[in-house]
Amino acid sequence: MLSSTGKRLSEDDLLNHDVLVIGGGNAALCAALSAREQGASVLLLESAPRKWRGGNSSHTRNLRCMHREPTDVLSDAYLEEEFFEDVWRVTGGQTNEELARHVIRASETCTDWMKGYGVRFQPSLGGTLHLGRTNAFFLGGGKALVNTYYQAAERMGVTIVYEADAEQLVFDGSRFDHALVNINGSLRKISARAVVVASGGFESNQAWLEEAWGEVSRNFLIRGTRFNQGKVLRSLIDNGAKVIGDPTQGHAVAIDARAPKYDGGIVTRVDCVSLGIVVNREGKRFYDEGEDFWPKRYAIWGRLIAKQPGQIGYSITDAKAQGRFMPSVFPAEKADTLEELAVKLDLPVATLLETVETFNAAVQPGTFDHSVLDDCRTQGITPEKTHWAQRIDQPPFYGYPLRTGITFTYLGGEVDKKARLSMADGSQAENVFLAGEVMAGNILGQGYVAGFGMTIGTVFGRIAGEEAARHAAN
Template sequence: MFDVVVIGGGNAALCAALMARETGASVLLLEAAPRAWRGGNSQHTRNLRCMHDAPQDVLVEAYPEEEYWQDLLRVTGGLTDEALARLVIQASSHCRDWMRRHGVHFQPSLSGALHTARTNAFFMGGGKALVNAYYRSAERLGVQIRYDAAVDALELEDGRFVAVRLGEERIPARACVLAAGGFESNREWLREAWGQNDNGEWPADNFLIRGTRFNQGTLLKFMIDAGADTVGEPSQSHCVAIDARAPLYDGGICTRVDCVSLGIVLNRHAERFYDEGEDFWPKRYAIWGRLVARQPGQIGYSIIDAKAIGRFMPPVFPGVKADTLPELARRLGLDEAAFVRTVADYNAACRVGRFNHTVLDDCHTTGLTPAKTHWARPLDTPPFYGYALRPGITFTYLGLKVDAHAAVHFGGRPSPNLFVAGEMMAGNVLGQGYLAGIGMSIGTAFGRIAGTHAAQAARQGTHHEAA
């Protein structure tokens, strides 16, 4: 019998498996995906948001705990558990040495990744390199790994974990860590969560999935039906505006369109619908998927001119390009007169001061609804570019309620040997909104906590068996 079984194959699962193994436990990791697609959404990540009080290796200046907390408080609108959030923030300040010991390398902030040199540590080779490093380390340490191992159910007895079920196969263990992701790849569950809008549309039908197709939420649904305490609202998620031409699954980071704050965003009626200059992009980029999801047809259009080129990370697909605004409208399939009128109204409302995209500058609009509060400059320099946008779901926030030991709760009581990490519990920290890199911070912190406490629970279980 294994001491610890870890269900999942991404960052949180791997951190849990490594910590449990380092503590001396025998560990089995069950990854639903085939080996070639292992790693869940973590394979598409780039960085980890880190608290630090002074310059550290790849991080410049300082990013103290209170600033990190205030940033999180702002984007979540207060929908966060402060104690658990601060646990994540504090853990982010001292996890990188451990990560390095397991083969993860870091590099300075990427050129064009705005405002992250101070707050985010980037993985050399991205998330795929991180995942591969962790798998190599796990194999070297003796963690047993099975791929194509989608868990259907658990055996539970009064809140205690007994065994894993894979079809007809039963795998008992002394403790278990759940780290199998959310339900973002389950279209029916997304439809149920989002419902129909006033136009009779099912918004979820037009969502693209930025990450893995294997996050079906099977285990999450099982745990909810088994009476586990939950947290989060089903329609809340890390939802980003991505290129409408992106693939249905696994488009990853390169499909994100990062020029929103440098221009304007229109719906299919060629109307603006939100302040594009509200805040710095790493703090606000993840609101745009949800904003687009609320527009007719779940589509938007990011419009920029030549002045924006070179100021944002270019997406993998080039934008639609035109020498005149009417021509751009036609190429995007938007009403030409409405498009030109919207741009003209915006241009006339711009009050250009000292443009500086690295600060909250004084370039704004007046007399325009919605206003653009920063970085407002007329769209007047050809060529012009347009990017069609769709909502891109990264991961869902409905999850299992936890405590500081990462224990799953049933009726307010923590399980003695069942723990959860990563996207399956991220809603404890992220009730809504997102901060760049915090998903990896949550997965790393709670993966390590869950693995440590699972190993401890397994030792206690061994003692009970011996007695």
Template sequence: MSKQSTAYSPQKVDVLVVGGGNAALCAAITARQEGASVLVLESSPKHFRGGNSRHTRNIRYIHPAANSFLTGPYTEEECYQDLLGVTKGNTVESMARIVIRGSNNVGDWMMEQGVHFQPAMRGTLHLSRTNGFFLGGGKALINAYYARAEKLGVKIEYDATVDDLEIENDEFRAAYFQQGDKYYRVEAKAVVLASGGYQANLEWLKRSWGPTAANFLIRGTPYDKGLMLKVMMDHGAKTLGDPTQGHCVAIDGRAPKFDGGICTRLDCVPFGIAVNKECKRFYNEGEEIWPKRYAIWGRLVAGQPDQIAYIIIDSKSIDLFMPSVFPPFVSDTIEGLASQFDIDPDALKATVEEFNAHCKPTKDFDSGKPDGNATEGLEPPKTNWARPINQPPYYGYMLRPGITFSYLSLALTERCFVKKQDDTPFKNILAAGELTSGNVLGQGYMAGFGMTIGTVFGRIAGKEAACLK
């Protein structure tokens, strides 16, 4: 391969890690602890380091008993059944079991690296038996891992985007990376690819989702563009997972195009109605308690004209959900709200009046659980929390689809080597994290499992890569 590149100094390291999020750092720390010299190449500038992992709050892992931040035991079998439930069986059992078993008490290893967990929480985020919540969130976790890696002697380069790999006879030789106006070539005995999904690559998203993807908001880092996935596909790597699958939720339409993070979620859908830009309702807003339905609304909104929807609630409901990061739109009339959204005031008024006319509350309203107050004779129905929207002021929010991460992944062996299309592995190319999530998540998602996949595969890949030194 001929490229106009400068040799990076030191020209050769034992283990090269591409990426700078959770999976990359777990791999780098482990490889270094196994005695390898390690170089991490992170696309982002230092202040943006940590990819989507910066936005996380928790990790799911199995453990035999309660401790100071987990409220009870969580077994391999229960976790596997939970995974089967969310994926509808669309997982590779051997890989899923490796992740689940490898997660056993992984919080202890994380704490040894400087991560802290916070006491169990209550409320809609109540997952405290199965998931450990990071004190200070993902940003603190990432800072702890970087501090640990640096202390161990891992070399880290920021603003370093790897855009090509030199692979001969199924063996990795060198990586090429851009840093400022320099283009470097660096050799290593093994490479761990941990550069996230391709969800920040709108052109790629459009290929699987169609032109509508232009209106998606990307909840996390703008740096996960799938360059390594593409390079490995070009080199004959086997992929797993459906390119139209990914984690996609409905978020505040005013969220930034990239990196809005967790605070842009809106929890008010069950307490009002959701309409599209034609002022038509399109789905049962009261199907289930919100955390259980949260993940389907991204796709629902993606299916609406211009990929936008509007939530309309009244003053009875404004205090029933987690406050939004952006203030709601507010008006004393439904028509006034519609004008602010630039949708047809008469049409919105008619939809609200039709909805109100079909609300026949029979039980006490209960925002805490499905209360059985359903519309009668309305299509689509609202099967819980259906009560008239009639008490001004009226409030509204815009909803847009927010992509969390893509599922199309590199297929892995059980030791986290990247597979070729004939199922045999590349000799010294390993991968971990979001780039490999399709090995376990064929569809669906369970909270905290992205970090499990990255932590377990990252540690395996780091250890295996160090063996090749």
């Protein structure tokens, strides 16, 4: 059995550690680095092969940061109250305010801490994503981020084992005793003084998705890693962890229906929804496409699509929208007439034409400006389009088929500000700490705002690693 550096590992290499970190993405890596900062010996188990390491984090681009003034990577200022209001709005108030504000305040130090490990950032982002003031973008994206963290972890002496699938956690009351881990087909018993669980949600487990959603989930696509099977989450629940979150809630966006089942990543997202209309397979609109800026509303569209017949939708735009959004990796269907586009998308021609005609007639005069909540709206139709409404009348016409793309689920374990796991009997787990998707449901009861998952993972990863190391030392 080899470590990440090629060193052959003995049984002692697997057993004699202060902190065991289960997971291989952003939160796990932040925990491992933070624990090493405190002098703890750390073993990190990544269930994926080395080439697929990093979990969902490898598909990310940015994290959302509070800041009081312009920085080298963020413009203007983004203060606590505005940040929290954004979180409150998208979650509909389903958030633990104390934990949310704790993350928001701690996010102010994230970019400097990350830079200390070699992470590099792009200059402040412009354009219609409206993120240059709020979100810091990693140079090279999430893959570069996790690669940088892995290199730092190796330099600092973290023992990393790939294809190490934690099957079960064994507790002694509310104390973690050991994990049963499948490594190279052999089940190993691995103990540590403290454990950080940062193994993600259950979004790649089709049986669990069906348990939550029913058969409609068979039409869902998984934007991220295929390795988030939820085994450790299930084991936490079996050991009496206090559960938080709704299993049907998660980060679910509208992605290109032609994307692969797993690991399509961010390039499969369709960002032109606010610039046109979205119809279901019957050719009918079903929601306000211009409700709010895309980074605050894109994550509702996965659930909306999931509720439509066949769990599919279609984004329809015309020539006026071209060049105003980041295109999907797949080219749009293109046609000179709406009739031709309907045929290409297998939509009922007469219904689509009626939908577009009704929409066009309802568009009111206004000044189009995609950088603000403009006054271009409809009147007299249901659903209304409240911003960026323009007639769809300038050929060529374009269409993207849409499916529900699950990024991560919100069901998890309840934690406190020190990332300690709460037990269902009201006690705190003695030596169990959570970070990342497996505890994000404490803060994200529903909805999503761009970059916040990485913020939660970074902040709670650092907290969990530090607290686990402190427990191990004592």
